[in-house]
Amino acid sequence: MNLDKGRALVCGGAGFLGSHVCERLLLEGMDVVCFDNLQTGARANIAHLLRDEAFTFVEGCVCEDLPEGPFDEIWNLASPASPPRYQIDPVGTLMTNVVGTRNGLDLARRWNARFFQASTSEVYGDPEVHPQREDYRGAVNATGPRACYDEGKRAAETLCFDYRRMYEVDVRVARIFNTYGPRMDPEDGRVVSNFVVNALASRPLELYGGGEQTRSFCYRDDLVDGFLLMMRHPDPIEVPVNLGNPVEVTVRELGELVHEMIGTRPAYVSRPMPIDDPRQRRPDISRARELLGWEPRTPLRLGLEKTIAYFAKDAARRRQSEPA
Ligand code: NAD
Numbered sequence: 139m140n141l142d143k144g145r146a147l148v149c150g151g152a153g154f155l156g157s158h159v160c161e162r163l164l165l166e167g168m169d170v171v172c173f174d175n176l177q178t179g180a181r182a183n184i185a186h187l188l189r190d191e192a193f194t195f196v197e198g199c200v201c202e203d204l205p206e207g208p209f210d211e212i213w214n215l216a217s218p219a220s221p222p223r224y225q226i227d228p229v230g231t232l233m234t235n236v237v238g239t240r241n242g243l244d245l246a247r248r249w250n251a252r253f254f255q256a257s258t259s260e261v262y263g264d265p266e267v268h269p270q271r272e273d274y275r276g277a278v279n280a281t282g283p284r285a286c287y288d289e290g291k292r293a294a295e296t297l298c299f300d301y302r303r304m305y306e307v308d309v310r311v312a313r314i315f316n317t318y319g320p321r322m323d324p325e326d327g328r329v330v331s332n333f334v335v336n337a338l339a340s341r342p343l344e345l346y347g348g349g350e351q352t353r354s355f356c357y358r359d360d361l362v363d364g365f366l367l368m369m370r371h372p373d374p375i376e377v378p379v380n381l382g383n384p385v386e387v388t389v390r391e392l393g394e395l396v397h398e399m400i401g402t403r404p405a406y407v408s409r410p411m412p413i414d415d416p417r418q419r420r421p422d423i424s425r426a427r428e429l430l431g432w433e434p435r436t437p438l439r440l441g442l443e444k445t446i447a448y449f450a451k452d453a454a455r456r457r458q459s460e461p462a
């Protein structure tokens with residue numbers, strides 16, 4: 139169904155967040171071109187959208203040729219997001235974020251399209267300021283194993299604001315904090331998926347560095363609401379905006395909650411703390427509240443309930459498709 143609300147390109151549209159963005163844009167009546175090299179995304183995430191004639195999937199890499207316009211909106215979510223995944227090919231990760239963002243911005247310039255950039259709380263590195271406001275400039279180790287992602291995303295932000303200043307591209311830059319929910323890849327190594335998948339299989343949870351580091355977890359629907367508010371805001375947004383849930387927990391507390399909700403006996407193994415792993419992270423979302431009237435609504439317990447149900451169903455489906 140095409141309600142003639144315009145045409146969007148979603149780079150990284152077959153991933154966890156990107157597939158939800160595609161869904162929401164289709165619901166709004168847009169034509170959607172999803173562009174993805176399936177490095178960390180999956181056809182299964184968009185299989186249900188392929189029946190919609192307003193939806194097209196094009197397989198390809200953002201560092202190469204992007205699909206041809208016209209486009210009214212370009213959404214750039216293309217980049218592996220989980221630390222173990224983005225560290226498999228660090229040079230590729232950096233290039234995806236720098237060259238891919240530049241290609242997207244060039245296309246936006248050519249078609250006068252609004253451009254969304256999925257930036258990250260990782261631009262703050264291992265922060266000395268807590269909670270993190272957008273005017274904090276961060277503490278990234280430029281030469282460590284996380285730098286391919288952190289510096290790639292920082293350079294991508296620089297490109298966005300330079301394209302705004304030089305060519306008046308209407309950019310919207312969201313700094314996303316840890317987000318979870320159904321359709322996360324069970325094997326991509328992020329803490330929520332690891333904990334839920336392992337607890338469901340009655341395996342111990344791995345606590346890196348003892349689990350005293352903190353994160354603030356946002357449910358994906360709340361986050362995507364924030365994305366849409368940013369992109370639909372009538373005025374230019376000339377600054378990056380933190381999007382995340384300010385409720386902070388330690389990794390160990392997250393593990394305890396997962397065990398309690400699944401009903402498994404708490405069991406943990408200790409693993410070394412990964413290099414440069416941020417010790418604390420919590421967004422200050424005053425800017426999002428003031429500019430967009432946005433704040434997350436889903437409590438961690440409710441979001442986890444839906445996520446656990448998703449992974450339980452996914453595990454059952456995988457077991458059924460295994461050869462006897
Ligand atoms: P994801 O790995 O599920 O999705 C990323 C998608 O980009 C995948 O479908 C992948 O195949 C695709 N991709 C990667 N490199 C590409 C390339 N060179 N060309 C084309 N496609 C490519 O991760 P996600 O959680 O959905 O994250 C989406 C975006 O949001 C990423 O840019 C990520 O950095 C950002 N982000 C996510 C979180 C989070 O907690 N989920 C936090 C901060 C930022």
Ligand code: UDP
Binds near residue numbers: 330
């Ligand atoms: N973590 C953990 N066990 C796991 C996976 C991750 O203790 O099985 C820790 C990780 O070291 C980090 C936090 O959980 O401190 C969040 O990790 P994730 O990879 O989800 O996101 P990020 O580090 O990018 O915030």
